[in-house]
Amino acid sequence: MLSLHAPTSPAWLVQIDGHLEELLIDHAHCEKKAAGVAMDLIFAYVDKEDLCRALSEIVREELEHFNMVLDVLKSRGMKFRRLAPSSYGQRLAKLVCKQGPQRAVDRMLVAGLIEARSCERFGMLGEHLAGSDPELADFFSGLFESEARHHSTYVRFAKEFADEAMVHTRLVELAEREAEIIAEGDPFPRMHS
């Protein structure tokens, strides 16, 4: 699905069951971080005008989602708070090349893979919760499309920094590593555990 090398294990749904509050709080933090990543990329590549316009739109949408998750928490009497993240983002960040145009390609592709994985998981949550919590199922399903679109945006703009074949090869490499990292999971129930 999208560029993902392997689907999420059904064990993840078992891990998050009964931990919806923690999952939603982590989700809010993920949306905030996704906005932060897009903003950092605007600062890093400000001379690429079309990229910056697309990234501005991603920041706007991710912050809108952040506020939507805060609304969901509030409507359920859950308190938003700081929460230790999963190691997923940090482990992916370590795969990014430290310099040169390769760094730009890697930053775009890693951001794109996180969007792809989020997209896949929102889809899973939408199906999984349809019977027990249709309101929340609809909420997650509603986020599916934008995450898929952000994935495509990042992969498309990676091609501004390297030729298409190179981007494709690197995307396959990074997607393999992402699949390994997500398969290893995390001890706590998180959006990317």
Place this chain on the structure above:
Amino acid sequence: MLSLHAPTSPAWLVQIDGHLEELLIDHAHCEKKAAGVAMDLIFAYVDKEDLCRALSEIVREELEHFNMVLDVLKSRGMKFRRLAPSSYGQRLAKLVCKQGPQRAVDRMLVAGLIEARSCERFGMLGEHLAGSDPELADFFSGLFESEARHHSTYVRFAKEFADEAMVHTRLVELAEREAEIIAEGDPFPRMHS
């Protein structure tokens, strides 16, 4: 005006005359930086939910303005590029206390003072350019209201971190320093030179 301790010298208008392209490019960078500052504050004070919602809105508006300035540049055949900033933002950042709740208050108030100064200067540009470049004059005048509103938002939320009297005293202190810094100016024509 707003919380400003002293108005801009008319010498600034003389400095920027004939350098509209440089001024607009700097303006675009300022809008991007204003969005970045609000985003950094979301990360720093994520447990303050109302503040984060207000900051999300500021990020959205500043990025919208960033894109609007890019549109103005494009419509005039001017190329957006990297540009050395004025020393204004860096000098103001040095006034921010390094720790504790005072740091939060200072960050809010400094952000608020930058919005106030931008607001004042957009107003000046609106009047100054009304005869020679009515389109650009309208553009700057149109940004006046949001900058004034952002100023109020930052000052209001500073009061979440300290009592009103303390915030007022500190605002006066910082506004005095801001007025000194802006009066010293900068060698190059910039939005805050």
